Amino acid sequence: MRLTTKGRFAVTAMIDLALREGNGPVTLAAISQRQQISLSYLEQLFGKLRRHQLVESTRGPGGGYTLARKADDITVADIIVSVDEPIDATHCAGKENCLGEGERCMTHDLWTALNQRMVEFLDSVTLKKLVEEQLAKGVQIEERSPARRTISSAPVVKPIRVNAPNSVFALGGALAKS
Numbered sequence: 001m002r003l004t005t006k007g008r009f010a011v012t013a014m015i016d017l018a019l020r021e022g023n024g025p026v027t028l029a030a031i032s033q034r035q036q037i038s039l040s041y042l043e044q045l046f047g048k049l050r051r052h053q054l055v056e057s058t059r060g061p062g063g064g065y066t067l068a069r070k071a072d073d074i075t076v077a078d079i080i081v082s083v084d085e086p087i088d089a090t091h092c093a094g095k096e097n098c099l100g101e102g103e104r105c106m107t108h109d110l111w112t113a114l115n116q117r118m119v120e121f122l123d124s125v126t127l128k129k130l131v132e133e134q135l136a137k138g139v140q141i142e143e144r145s146p147a148r149r150t151i152s153s154a155p156v157v158k159p160i161r162v163n164a165p166n167s168v169f170a171l172g173g174a175l176a177k178s
Contacts, residue, residue, distance in 0.1 A: 003080070003085065004085060006045070006083050006084070006085050007079075007080040007083060007085035009035075009037050009041065009042070009045060010045050010048075010049065010079050010080065010082070010083040010085070011076055011079050011080070011130075012035050012037070013031050013035060013037065013042060013045060013046070014049070014054070014055075014067075014074070014079050014127055015127065015130050015131060015134060016031045016034060016035055017031065017055065017065055017066075017067065018067060018071045018127050018128070018130075018131045019131055019134060019135075019139065019141055020141055021066055021067055021071075023141075023143065024062065024064070024066075025057075025058045025062065025063050025064030025065060025066050026064045026065055026066070027063075027064040027065075028042045028043060028046060028064070028065065030064075045083055046065060048082055048083045048084065049079070049082055049083065050065075050068075051082075052078070052081075052082035053068045053069070054067070054068055054069065054074055054078060054079065054082055055067060055068055056068045067127075070128070071126065071127040071128035071131055072126045072127070072128035072129075073126075074126065074127040074128075075122065075123050075124070075125060075126055075127070076122040076123075076125045076126075076127070076130070077119055077122035077123040078123075079127070080122060087115060087118055087119055087122065088115055089111040089114045089115055089118070090108060090111040090112060090115065092104075092105075092108070096108065
């Protein structure tokens, strides 16, 4: 079994989100920048995570994503399955037709047992545990500064209003009146 980038990136992005959730909604652009993951790819992943009710989105200024459940109620298996990542080491995707025509290969039971162990392991690891491990390693979480309007020191330049004729005909009419 090989975990693809889809599953890896989904777990990484969820850890990033969970680490910063205390500061309010987290934007995908911020996760993209910190984790070096394409923004469009994150948008696809978070659409699936939202449909599986692992994250919630908030629109508008100050919006972004938050966890839909507590971090200790979300497992790595939940995340991987929600982004359509198969957890399967068998050659036949569990259909027991490894050799065709319903015939199983000699190692089918071995790979099926491995699948079961992988699912059990990934189901035993919570998002909260992964966050705690990152914090124990000394990962620093930047404080989110509240959005403030700033007053510019540059003067406001107003357009100059000119009372001059804007065509040859208007100029002729203005000269005739004078």
